[in-house]
Every structure is written in structure tokens, then in C-alpha cells.
Amino acid sequence: MSPDRGDSPSAGPKGFGPAHIDSKKIVEAVKATRDPPPESQESIDSRRWIVLSFLLIVSLLGLPLWWKTTTVYRSDLPYQSMYHWDAGNACDPVFPLQVVLESPHVPVDQSQKLLNLAQRALDELNAFSAHHLRLVDSTQKSENTVLTVQLLPTDAAASPTAVLQPHATSLDIAFAPSLLPSSSATSSSLASFIADELHNTFLHEQATIAHMIASSPGSHPSSKPLSPEFLALLEDRKTRAMKYSPTYHLTFTLLTPTASPANWEIEAAVHSIINPLVRALSSVSTFTIDTQVQPYAIFSSSVHPVHNEAQSAWFLDQAELGAFINAAEWPLSPSIGEGNTINFLLYVPAPEQTPLYIVPSDATADASSQLHSWLLPQWGSAYILNLPPSALSTGTISAKDLEAPLLSFSTHLLALLGLPEEPHKSLPLRLASLRRTLTLSLLHSSASTLGALARLTQSLPSISIPKPAAASVAHTLSSLDQACAALKIGDFKEALVKAREADIEAERAFFDKSMVGQVYFPDEHKVAVYLPLLGPVAVPLILAFVKEAKAGVACLKALKGV
């Protein structure tokens, strides 16, 4: 910049010019001449263009670019159907159970009549429409058949008897042929007997499903209130059962406080007791079996068995059972690989501490029913095996001694898997019942996961929704639909497969890793980052705009005035 004479008004005229001239006058004159000339219209216009173009570039190019590059990616989620499922409106789970009436020794028209009568009796008995039995004749037998009723006419029986096969889905009914209804009869004692039997067989499952549906959101209150005992039973089963997984690792551990016994004939025992059970359960999940031995397994410091002189036995207090598992010392780490691990502990007390029992919860219990096994909810089961000294001396536990513990383990295994207790006699029916209740609970859990995901993403606008999560949600929804459709036609195996898929995908969507990152970037940080840039840029722009706008307004006014 060149030095400016205007800054020092007295500097210019000092050197030359007559001395008598009043310096003040000169200054005034200079100042008057130095007033800026009026601007040309051209430069005013160009200045306005400049300001306007700046503003336009910033607002039309800069702001959208900034917006585009800083927004988190949120793919579209089908919120409507997610909430729909969560509210329980998308699918009314129904359980049409197909029961085949097989009557090879009964004339067709009579059996048809019997079928119709029994169906009518069943419909009268049934108060819960979502779970109902459908009787069909043997020609319609398919793989969806839940139960086969075998009609066996015998002359010997006076009144009809029903026997549930323990290893097959079959109910054998023996009756006198005279009980068969005639073609004109409107009721038949045999038909109502069959209906009663069938109804009782599925009563437990029906109540369970009714309870599950009633406790899920969006359902109308159950017509028939359940007894508190039954509710307690259901609650108990729910707290004990492990979370469903397609694979379970069963680990049997022999724990001894000393070095002996260090051997057990577990292979034979597992082969004869656990393997058949596991084979039967393989339709629900797959199982792996591992066994191990841990000598020198001592109690944790908080467990102290007490010696009872009168019974010459050692007793563990019930309260101490919680600390019985010494997780720090015992090798009870979960198995490697996917799936849950169920632990079965066989504890053989030291010879000097034998026999070891648990103090019964009520003192009145007689000594013969000594407690020595208990179930650890959602974890496994433990058994205290008191061996006579003669058995201990060999250092090996025989397969015969292992029978009782393994039987206890197998009942605990069923409880841990959430297998219903009823119908007590038939394992295949219990498994089928587990499959149905499992399907329903998986449907409910995946639907509620979807609902939670929808609520979460809507309540946190800064969370990102990556594409895989959206794909998982779509997969879940389609699997849920398929499961619901499979339920409608009574294909419970397919329904379970689809419900499992839905559950896995829903969990995957909910626990997607990349959704969490953005949450911990608070708004204050954004202000701190943007202010140094946007403040100094925006201020001159806005001021310039205001100034030009003012000038423009003034100009307009002047024009009007003229």
C-alpha cells in the first residue's frame, strides 16, 4: 500500500505554498475534494452479483454437499411391519393338530361316524380356538400328523381303555365293538371317550400355549384364567430352561477331592443312558458329548459340610449350594464352538466325608429320601455320588454306579431344554409339544426384537442403520411370515426351522456392530468442530448481504420517491 496523504492532512502543504495562507482552509479544501466520487451503477451491480453468487454457491452447493457428506447412513427399515409384528397383529399363531383315527377293523361308515362324533365332542370341549385338534381318517395321514389313534376292538374290555405308546406318537384305544355308534346315533360314549382322552393328552400344551399367547402383547385377555399352580409351573420351567440354541455341548465332569476315583466307566453309561435320549432330541437341536475327570477338586472356601453325628453323615446347607460350583478351580469353561454348554457335575466326596447329603428344605422329610442332586437353572446339574468304601477302593466307578446319576442328569437335561412334563408317558409327544412351544416363543422373541430395533433406531436419530442390518430385518420378516404360514397348515417342523432363522436374523440385526459407533459422538463436539469454520465464513457473508440488502432497499425507496 502506498502512503496516503489523507492520513496526515497537514503533511502535504507544509513544504511549499505561501506561508500566509491559512492552513486550516487548505485542509478543509483537501478534505472536501477527497470525498469519494459516486459509484458507477456498473460497479454497484457487479458488487451485488458478487455477493449474490457467493450466497448462491454456499447455499446451493456448499450446504447440500456438507449435508450429504456428514449424514449417517440410515437404510430404510419397514417400520410399519416391524411394529405390526411387535404388537402381535401380523400373525395369529394357530396350532391345528392333525390326529389320525386309524381303525382297520371297523367298517368305514362306522368309523366315519365315530370320527364325526368325536370331532364334535372335541369341539365342545375345546375353549381355545388357536389350538385345536382335527380328526381325520387314515387316508389323510401325512407327515404333519401329530398323533395316531389306533382303534382296537376287543371283546374282553367292558369299558374302553386308552394307552399312550411311550416311544411312538400313538394312542391305542381298546374297546368292545358294541360301543361303535350306529349310523343314526347323535352321541356315542366311545366318541366322547376318545375326545376326552385326546383333550387330556393335549390339555397341558394347550394351557401353555394359551398362556404364552395371552402374555404376549396385542392379545385379547385369555378367556379361561389359569390356576396359580400351573402359572408357577410355567414360570419355573421358563427360569430353568436354557436359551434355545441349535447346538448344545453336554459336558460330564467327574470331580473328586482326592486323586481317587480317577476313572469312571462313563463311555458305557453314556452309551446306554444318554445316547438314546440325545438321539430322540436330535430333531430339536444337535448335541455333542464330552466327559472329563478332575481330581483334587476342592470346594471353594465358603462351602463347609457339617457332620451330623446322629445320622453319621455330612450335610451341605441349601444356602451353600449356590457356592458349590468352584468356577475358579474347576475346569468348567464353555466348550469351544457355537452353542450353549450344559454342565453335569458328578461329585464323589472324599471317603472321610462320605456320605454327603444336602439338608432337606423341610425338616420333616425322612432320612431315606436323601437329597443328592440338584439343578442349576440355565447352567446344568450336579449330583453327589456317595460310594461305599469298597467301591472307592478300586479307583474306578462302575457303569452300574453311574446309572442313578446319569438318569438324574437325563431328567435334568430335559428340564434344562424346557421339555414340558406332560403328557408324561410319551417322549415323542413331549418333544413335539416342545417344538410347538419353542416355535411360539421364538416367534415372540424375534418379533419383540424387531420392535425394540425399530424403537431404538427411531429414538436415536444419530445412529446409523447399515445395509446388512436392513437385510437381516427383511430376512427376519420373511422368515416370520413363512413360519406363520407353516403353523397355519400344521407343518410344525418347518415352522420351527423358520422361527429359528427369524430369531437368529433378528438378533444379528439388533447386535450389528457398526450401529454403535456414532452414538458416542455428542453434538457438542460437532459445534466445536464447525464453529471455527462456519463462524468466520458466515459473518462476512451475512454482513455483506445485509449491507447490500439495505442499500438495495434504500435505492428502491429513492426510486419510488422520485
Next chain:
Amino acid sequence: MTHLPRRILYPFLLLLFHIFFSAIAFGSVLHEAGEEEFSEELLLRPLPDQKVLAHFHFETRAPSSLSDSYGRHHHLFPKAIAQLVQKFRVKEMELSFTQGRWNYDQWGGFDPIPSSNAKPPGVELWAVFDVPQYQVDASWKNLTHTLSGLFCASINFLESSTTYSAPEWSFQPSSGSLRYGTLPREAVCTENLTPWLKLLPCRDKTGLSVLMHRPSIYRGFYHSQRLHLKSSQFDSGGLESGIVLEQTLTVVLQPNSQSASKTYSIETKLQPSWSLSSIFGRKVTGRCVLAKSSNVYLQLERGLVTELENLRTENMISWADNMGSEGLRSNPGFELSVKPDRVFKEVNSVHSKSSSVLCEYSIVKYSDSEPFDLGLTWKLPAVWSCQQAPLHASRFLMGSGNERGAIAISLTSTELNEGFLGANTVEDSCKLQVDIFQVVPWYIKVYFHTLQVFVDGQPQGLTDVVEKMHVSPSEDKVSPGVMELVLKFPCGVKSATLTLEFDKGFLHIDEYPPDANQGFDIPSAVISFPNFLASTHYLEENSLTKTPMLSKFQEKSLVLSYTEVLLVPLTTPDFSMPYNVITITCTVFALYFGSLVNVLRRRVGEEERLLKNRAARKAGRLPQLLSKLSAKLRGKEWESPQSSSASSSFSSSKLMLKVVIVAGIAIFWQFYSK
């Protein structure tokens, strides 16, 4: 037991007898029958620098599990390891946790103990998988995660591809399915030892592992806990199939030297006497009953035996010619508190003049009431040296500054070299082969073309020395640089040095560890000598059984040594930098933008300044307004301020403007944060 009725006692004794015999005499038969086996052993060795080496060796063998569709049954073998092998199809694996550095000079480098138990500090893991090539990396990742859960260590950091490498042939011959990684900075402590002990059938409840008293073990100079796993169950038709799990703990301890002050001459000091209870603080109170064999060995090295022989001739004390157990017990150099059960003498064709001696103690007969406490009391000072590797390797950094440097690996000949090579000199071209395996992290950008070799101080052409070379350069943020070299030196080499120059790289701010200013580690280089195999054959008095320790000694293991870990300081940024960068960038940008806008918008400078001057003469608008307002509030007539106060009111108006801007920002902030 005496009050037991005889009819119970008799079969019981018979049974005991039977068990005893089947365990001892027919152990090999049992093994073939598919039983799991466990053995525990402890080797003690006095070291020349007044320390004691204790080497625990536990071996668990499991026969290959017949593919039973339901169930795998483990008795002694740990379930977790068996599942690991099964799940990841691990053929061979070694994991070591080490604290301290093995002193190759003093503690030896040539026998089986250092060659397989001297490990680099921190964690070292290598594994060979039996999976197709493309699955190896995935298996490695899963394995590291599982191991880090099993051993409470950060082994999972080996998962990222920048931390592990796949050596082709220098580390171990493998067909691409070997992965190798180290974490030099991993701190090793008792939380790693406890899960390791949990894998033993008797844990630390009975047997030799009782000696692992944590305070005494971790007080040592060197501490290395190793887990070696070899599984042959994926091989088809292997003779001896199954899994062998070998767990070793090697510690170098300093005995409490109460009598060490008694000096015999200026340089020779009496070795400190020690016993198991004095170095470990515990005694062995019996064996682990599940073990097939539980033995304690005391090894006297060649140098020490020679020294003892010399002492004998000097002192003329009667010393049985054959080193019998009685002779050893009352030798002039030291005294043993317990008489050894068996004594083995090394069979060695090269060193006929002296051979090492191994005393075996079986601890079967000891119990709580009569604990085993081996003690060694020195009577005369002894000076000896351990057997060394042919070349002593060390590695150091050269150069200064934060930009570049150089790595130098120096190999110096040890005195053993000449004597050992003497046998080989009959060949015309005697060559000493040295394999070097070196992994360098990617941020140390090594220029492999700058490799220089100096032999005895003279630069040598690469082609003269380097026999074979395999280099895979590092890729930024993807893989480390790996260098594998086979060097052939003339036998008489005194010293050799390799240098490599490197540039220090920059890391992304996310990649710095929490303590970036400490520097970055370059993992140890592995120097191996393939011509030399460390194995010690002991002549056994009765070759009925061969304990795992003895067979371990006989195994031909490669002589190798690890170099030091190097600490490279890298330039570390100021970690508040991102915000500073944002701020300064924004300021510069805003400055440029503001002046650009002003230049474009305003009239020519001179005119503008005039306008400003005129404006300055006028009183500020805002203060005028404010004073008007206050006057109205006070109910007084407003007076125009004097022209004399114009300049002061102008400066105050600027101040007011600033205040208003700050207030506006504050309001904006408040509004925004809501």
C-alpha cells in the same frame, strides 16, 4: 492300615502291586492300548553364574479319539486343548509366555534345554494347521481368540494380519500352513500361569507342581512357560497317533547365598548352596498319583564334570573311577543331600574327554511325612562354562533421528566353535550354515537392497555368503516384512555382521498404542544353525523304560537362539492434533475467504478508508442508541455527546460489538445444544 482285616488287606495289596507293575513295567503296553498318559518331571541344573535352572516338564498324551459319533471322553488330557485341536485342526502348536531374556553366554545355548526353551520375551505363538491353504488365516484368527480366552492374555492381538507372518522354510519346514506371531511387550504373570496349571491333571495340588510357589517363581531372572502341542490324528496311518501335550516351565533362580561371602580367591567365589526348599520355598510332598512317572533330575554339565575331575586330582580325595551314585554323592566339589536313584552318563563320541552326568530321583517313595528336598552344598569353588551355540547372536540399532536407521545383526564366534568344528574340518570346504528369520513390522520400512554382510570386519559380496534368500516386503497396514536368509560362513569365521537400513514410517492416529512414546518393538530374530543338532544321549543302566525327559534329551532339536527385542522410537504426534488441525485449517480458510469476499465486495481501498474516516467522526450508532435508551429510562433529556468524546465512544462501540457477538454465539450454542 495295620488294623485292617487281613482278608481285605491282601487283595488290596495285590491290587496295589498290580497297579504299580502295570504302571511301571507295562507302561508302553498300556499306551498302545489307548490309555491317556501323564508324566511329570523336573530338571535342576546349577548354572555357572551362581544361579540354578529349574525346568518343569509335564507331558500328557492322548490316543487319537476314535470317531465316536457321540462323545469324546477325556481322563487326564485337558478337554479344552482336545477341543482346540479338534475344532481348528491344529497339527502342531507352540505357545510361550516369557519374562526376562535367556543369557546365552552364561546359561548355554547348545543343549536341548535352551534350544527349545529359551524363548523371546513376551508371547510367541506358532501353529501348523491341517486345513486347506485358504482357510489357514481364518483358523489362525480363531485360534488366537480362543487361546487368549484360555490363557487370559492378549493373544488376540495376533489376529490382525500386521502381526503375524507365514515363514516359508527358515523357521520350520512347512507347506504354507504355518503361522508365526509374537507379542514382545506382553506382560507375563500369575494370571497366565493359573490357567496353564489348570490343564494339568493334578494342577498344583500335588506332585512336582507344588513347587510352583508364585512369589519364588516370579522372583527369578528368567521365566518361560511353554505349551507345545503335537497332534498326529489327522495323518492317515501314522504309527503313533494321538495328541501329545507338552507343558514346560523354565525358571532361572538365584539361590539365597548366605555363605557366598566366603571367597576363596579374588575371582573365584564359592557357589551358593541351595535346596528345593530354599529356592522354591516348598518341598515335594509326593507325586501326582495320576502320573505314570514323576522324577527329579539333577544335571551336571560337561564343564562342571571336567572341573570336578580337576578338583579331584588336585585334592587327591578318593573318588570312584566310575561315576557311581556313591561317588557322585561325596565328590570334592559339592555334596548332595539325597542319594540319586540312578545315574546316567552321557554317550558322546566327539567329546570323549568329558561328558555330562544326569542323576535321577524318583519321588514315588516320598510323602507328606517324608518330603523330598534335594539339596546341593558346595564345598569348593568351581568355575566352568556352559556349552555355547557356534555363534553368539546379538542385534542392535544404528543411526539417529526420527527418520531413518539401520538394524545390525552381529554374530560372534564362541570358543566352542573351533573345538566342535574340528571334527568337520576334514571336508575341503568347511562351511557354517546360519539361518536367519526376521519379522519387521510394516512401519519399519526396511530396504532389503541395502543388506550388507561383513565377515571379520570385511565387507563381503552377498553372493559369496548368502546361499538362499526369501524376502516378502511389508505392505502398509496389511502385512509385516519377512526376511529369511541362509548364510554360509567359512568355519574359521570370527565375527559376522549384517546390516539393513530402514525408514521409519508414520502411523495413523488410531494405530498408536496407548504408550506410543515408549517406542515400538521389533520382534526377536531367530538365528538357527541347521548343521548342529542339540541332543544328549545318556547311557542308561537299564533300558527298560525311557522317561519323557530322557527321550526329550535324545531328540534331535535344532540349535537356535533368539536375539534381543529392539525398541524403535517413532515420531509420535500430539494426540490432540485432529482438533488443532481442524481449527487451524478452518482459521486459514476463513481468513482467506473473508479477505476474498472483502476485496471483491468493497470499493477501492482509498475511497473506503475515506468513508471510514467520515464514519469515525460520527459517534457510534449503537452507543447513541443505548444512551438514548438509558436517558429515557432515567427520564432525562437526551444530550448529544460531545465531539471530543467521539474517539472514546468509537472504541467502546467496537467493544460492544464484540460483546454482542459473543452473546449471540452463546445464545446460538444454547439453542443448538437443546
